[in-house]
Structures are given as C-alpha cells and as structure tokens.
Amino acid sequence: DQQVKQNSPSLSVQEGRISILNCDYTNSMFDYFLWYKKYPAEGPTFLISISSIKDKNEDGRFTVFLNKSAKHLSLHIVPSQPGDSAVYFCAASKLPGTASKLTFGTGTRLQVTL
Amino acid sequence: DSGVTQTPKHLITATGQRVTLRCSPRSGDLSVYWYQQSLDQGLQFLIQYYNGEERAKGNILERFSAQQFPDLHSELNLSSLELGDSALYFCASSPRTSVVAKNIQYFGAGTRLSVL
Numbered sequence: 001d002q003q004v005k006q007n008s009p010s011l012s013v014q015e016g017r018i019s020i021l022n023c024d025y026t027n028s029m030f031d032y033f034l035w036y037k038k039y040p041a042e043g044p045t046f047l048i049s050i051s052s053i054k055d056k057n058e059d060g061r062f063t064v065f066l067n068k069s070a071k072h073l074s075l076h077i078v079p080s081q082p083g084d085s086a087v088y089f090c091a092a093s094k095l096p097g098t099a100s101k102l103t104f105g106t107g108t109r110l111q112v113t114l
Numbered sequence: 115d116s117g118v119t120q121t122p123k124h125l126i127t128a129t130g131q132r133v134t135l136r137c138s139p140r141s142g143d144l145s146v147y148w149y150q151q152s153l154d155q156g157l158q159f160l161i162q163y164y165n166g167e168e169r170a171k172g173n174i175l176e177r178f179s180a181q182q183f184p185d186l187h188s189e190l191n192l193s194s195l196e197l198g199d200s201a202l203y204f205c206a207s208s209p210r211t212s213v214v215a216k217n218i219q220y221f222g223a224g225t226r227l228s229v230l
Contacts, residue, residue, distance in 0.1 A: 004156070034218065043116060043204055043221030044157070089156060101147060101170055102219060104156035 003027045004092050006105035013112055019077040021108050023090030026071065030092040034102065035064060035075050038087045047088075048075070080112045117141065120205050120222035128230055132193040135225045139186055139207030145169070146188040147219060148180055151202040163188055195229045202226050 005024045013019045023033075031052045036044035050057040050064045050073070057064050063076045077084055087109045091102040117140035127133055139146050144165045149157040159172035163182035174180075177195075182188045192199060206219035 006156075009154075036221075041223065043118070043120075043206075043223045045116070046218050046220065049218065091157075101159040101162055101172060102149075102157070103159065104149075106154070106156040 001026075002106075003030075004090055004103050004105040006088075006090055006108050008108050009106070010109040010111070013080045013110065015082055015112055015114050016079045019075075019080045019084065019110055019112070021075040021077075021088050021090075021110065023073045023075075023105055024071060025073075025092050027092070027103075028071070029094050030103075032093050033064070033066060033073050034091045034093075035062075036089045036091060036104075037084075038089060038107070044089055077110075080110075082112050082114065085110060085112045116220040116222065118205060118207050118220050118222035120203075120225050122225060123223065124226050124228075126228045126230065127195060129195055129197060131195050131229075132191065133195065133227065135190040135192070135203050135205075135227075137188045137190070137205030137207075137222060139188070139205075140220055143207035143209055143220070144186065145208040145219075146182055146186070147206040147208070148174075148188070148190050149204045149206065151204065151224075152198075153201075157204060160190070192227070197229050200227055200229045 034049040035047040038044045048062045066073045087107045089107045090105040119138040121136045147162045148160040151157045160174040162170040180190045202224045204224045206221045208219045
C-alpha cells in the first residue's frame with residue numbers, strides 16, 4: 001500500500017523556468033511533510049518541510065505548498081538551475097513526541113536543461 | 115556532508131551469507147533509522163532505535179536484525195541473504211530533541227549491497 005505517491009517518475013525543465021514536483025498521500029494521520037533531494041551515490045539531503053498547520057513554506061528558491069483537503073503537496077523551484085538536477089523524494093510522518101519514521105514516495109527525477 | 119557515516123560503501127556477497135552494515139549517527143543524535151531502497155523504489159523504513167532501544171519496526175524481515183550500542187552507533191545484520199536483498203541500505207539520524215515540526219532526518223551515503 002503506497003501511502004505517499006509521486007506519479008511523475010521524471011520531469012525535464014529549462015534553466016530559469018519553474019519546476020513543479022507533485023506528491024499525493026492517502027494517510028490522513030500524516031502531520032508533517034518533507035522534501036529530500038538525492039544525487040547519485042549520495043544519501044538523501046533534506047530540502048524543505050511543512051507541517052499540516054500551514055499551507056505554504058518558503059526557503060529561497062524552494063516553496064512547498066500543502067493542500068490538506070486534497071491530500072496533495074507540491075514543491076516549486078524558481079528559477080530552476082542545472083545543479084537542481086537530482087531525484088526528489090516526498091516524505092511524510094506523523095508528528096512525534098520523539099522523531100518517527102518517514103514514509104517516502106518513489107521519487108521524481110528532475111533534469112534541468114540549459 | 116550530513117555527519118552520518120555508513121560503512122562499507124559497497125558490499126558484494128553470495129546468497130546464504132550474512133553481512134553487517136554499520137552506521138555512526140551525527141554527534142548528539144539519539145535516534146537511528148534504517149531504510150532499504152530497492153531499484154527504482156522509494157526508501158522503505160526498516161527499523162528505528164532511540165538511545166539504544168528499539169522504538170519502531172517497519173517491514174523488516176525476520177532474517178534482518180539491528181542494534182544500537184552505548185556509543186549510539188548502530189549495526190544492521192542481514193542473514194541468509196537472497197538475491198532480492200540486493201539494494202541500497204540507508205541509515206539516518208535525527209536530533210536529540212524533537213521540537214514540533216522538526217522531524218528532520220539526516221542520511222548517510224548508504225551501503226550498496228549486491229547479492230550474487
């Protein structure tokens with residue numbers, strides 16, 4: 001049962017344009033959502049997060065939007081740069097007393113072209 | 115550099131064998147998590163330890179076991195290996211205090227296991 005879904009395995013965007021990566025979830029118990037970026041031969045690197053009490057969180061070129069009623073979140077990257085080319089994973093967790101496990105999507109491979 | 119160290123980076127072994135993967139968390143982090151990533155899949159949670167105690171279990175096979183030692187490093191033991199166990203195994207750690215909305219896990223570079 002895939003509780004976190006990233007339905008687009010890949011995305012190609014021109015440098016300078018906006019990249020939009022999407023993620024859907026089914027478990028209404030999830031309270032906290034994260035995006036990780038992964039380069040080949042490296043571990044996932046934390047990018048940005050959002051809690052369920054917010055609908056938007058921004059950090060520089062990266063913005064995450066959360067639509068709880070639709071159980072949907074998206075990551076916007078503006079402007080896209082060649083160094084953003086990587087696999088992006090959406091992850092979700094239940095807010096903890098102590099940190100709890102992350103449930104990951106299958107990832108979207110972003111390629112930013114010149 | 116996340117501060118999480120995993121060894122070895124690569125491991126090639128045969129079916130039926132047993133291997134041990136090692137993880138050193140970031141300094142001060144009490145929680146350690148293990149994840150498995152098979153080809154073109156997302157990361158699947160295996161098990162979590164917090165300050166030496168098992169805290170949560172995911173879809174971890176009975177052939178797999180883990181522990182966290184007093185110095186907080188962790189080991190994942192995989193036994194009776196099968197071809198399907200070939201995957202990337204990631205370790206992650208998280209901060210000592212879990213302030214609300216700060217459930218960030220920091221990942222090591224992973225161990226690539228190939229079972230031949």
